[in-house]
Amino acid sequence: MIGKVASRLVIFMLFLFLALPLIVLIATSFTEAGYLSFPPEGFTFKWYLEVLRDTSYLDSFAFSFYLALLATAISIVIGVPTAQILARHDFFGKRLIEMFLSSSLLLPQIVFGVALLQFFSYFVAKPQSFWVLTLGHIVLTLPYIIRTCLASFIGLGKSLEEAGQDLGANRIKTFVFITLPLIKPSVIAGGLFAFAISWINVEVTIFLSASNQMALPVKMFNYVQYNVDPMIAAVSALTIYLAFILIVIIDYFVELENIAAN
Known part of the structure; x- marks a missing residue:
């Protein structure tokens, strides 16, 4: 007791x-x-109203939302098939590839941001542009999709997919109508994690953003260097509300996945 x-x-x-x-x-x-x-x-609610009246903050919210949504969508398109290949096939260097795909989870974000800037500076004419920034966020968010979906693929096994193919479905139909519905909770949970990581990231965003691009975390970072007032608290609180909503949604889908597994 x-x-x-x-x-x-x-x-x-x-x-x-x-x-x-x-x-x-x-x-x-x-x-x-x-x-x-x-x-x-x-x-x-004065400070929340001040945020709503400040068009620069609204633009930053919209830009961050679009960036996170785009990076998450592309990460899902790339990450789900990658997780399926890693779960279903054994090949030389598989472990090394898994470690490489998870490297962004291990490196300090500031080091990762500098590394991406150096890399794109060598191979891209304009290393600080929207599409380079999007690629940076894809590299950042892709491991979350792969890790969550990989666990589902391993737990799912091959029997249902093989049964669908035995009944005449090709690989694409088997994936769309059998595999994808079964791993949907993991895809949604991984996507929400990826969206949240992209939304709050400062280090990669601040290195790869162009001068006319102002994501919300960078906007807040710049603001607190010159002003510390309750409006920044209101902006921070809004991001907390969003994160809380995402956590509730993730918890719902993870619970749903556990129910489906049982």
Whole structure:
């Protein structure tokens, strides 16, 4: 009994330690003061309205959303077949390829951003452009798609796919009508992870963005160098709300996948 209470207390304290900075940030975004203060002085939506009135922030939200959506979509198109090949076939260098595809998860993001900038500087006339930035985000998000889908392919086995082919379906029909519906929760969960990673990334984005491109994380990074007021807290709170929504959706689909597996 004492052990259960102690373990729950430790879990609660750990959760509080992780959540407290976010709670402080969100609370600060509602303050009536013109400076960051906690506890907040009064309660107002003024700073959220200021964000909505600032077209530069709205443009940054739109740009980041489009960039993350495009990078995620391309990563899914590339990552799902790649995960299927890695799960279904054994070949020389397979382990090395898996490690290479996961390298962006291991390297510090600042090092990864510099490396991408150096690479594209050698091979691309304009290393800081939208399509180069998109390629950088694809490299960044692709491992999340591959890792989540790879686990599903390994757990799925080959029997259902082979049964579909025995009944006359070709490889494309088997994938579209049998395999894809079965791994759909993993594709959605991996896509949401990829979208979130692309949305919040600063290091790769700041190195590969052109002067006329201002993703939201870069916009916030530049803003806090000259201004520290509750509006930046409101922008940060909006990104937290988005991340929370994504976590709820991911949790739903992961739970759905577990139910389907059982």
